[in-house]
Amino acid sequence: MKKMRRKEQFKTEDTLARQYKPHYKPTFKKTSEERRQKVFEVAISEFAANGYNATNINVIAQKAGISIGSMYSYFNSKEDLFLTIVDMGFSLLETVLKEVNAEEDNIFDAFEGLLRASQTYALNYPELNQIYLDLTTQGLSFMSEKLSHKLESITAELYRKIIRKAKQEGLVCKEIDEGVASFCLDNLIIMFQFSFTSDYYKKRMEIFIGNQTTKDDEDIIQGIMKFIKRALSTR
Known part of the structure; x- marks a missing residue:
């Protein structure tokens, strides 16, 4: 699998504006774009490299070139800073999706579009993708209640709509359970998305489908699409 690493630039003002229930203080939004950008860049890098539990907010402040007092004038805690980063990743993922x-295309074009969108997100925002991967671990189970519904409900409902529409169009079997099918389709995308971030998931893919195939992302995408069409199609 080709493994590109590039960071997409984003305006912090845009991502903060899309956060429905902010975890930051008003002073953070009032500070300069340059300072917000620096805080985010350092925080994302630290959380991605060390995980939530091992990340030190004092180190983030030091590397961002601000005092710890200033940091706490922006965020009440490390958790609030982390949740702000998660919200940022969520809003960027929404933009990509x-x-x-998805709701206009047929189910197979829609799923391929979502598959490619997950690849785009993973390549453009590798560190945010790593943070999303970390969120799925038991070590951050105390945040599951706060985050799982928000992060997963948007795609769960989208899949159900796509499958419901496909049933009406006669493209998939009417007996297919929309919830189960949605869960399976999303898991395919998540495994593909995580393979761009995690060496474990990359190796796991190589074990199942072979080292040669994993060198070409397009071959993997087409292979997944063939499987989906044969599994769901009525023809």
Whole structure:
């Protein structure tokens, strides 16, 4: 699998504006774009490299070039800073997903679009993708109640709509359980997305489908699509 690493630039003002229930203090939004950008860049890098539990907010402040007093004038705690980063990743993922005409395309074009969108997100925002992966571990189970519904409900409902529409169009079997099918389709995308971040998931893919195939992302995408069409199609 080709493994690119590049960071997509984003305006912090845009991502903060899309956060429905902010975890930061008003003073953070009032500070300069340059300072917010620096805090985010350092925090994302630290959380991605060390995980939530091993990350030290004092180190983030030091590397961002601000005092710890200033940091606590922006966020009440390390958890609030982390949740702000998670919200940022969520809003960026929403932006990527909106580029897919999932509800207008047929189910197979829609799923391929979502598959490619997950690849785009993983390549453009590798550190945020790593943080999302960390969120799925038991070590952050205390945040599951706060985050799982928000992070997963958007795609769960989207899949159900796509499958419901496909049933009406006669593209998939009417007996297919929409919830189970949604869960399975999303897991395929998550495994593919995580393989761009985690060496474990990359090796896992190589074990199942072979080292040669994993060198070409397009071959993997087409292989997944063939499987989906044969599994769901009525024809």
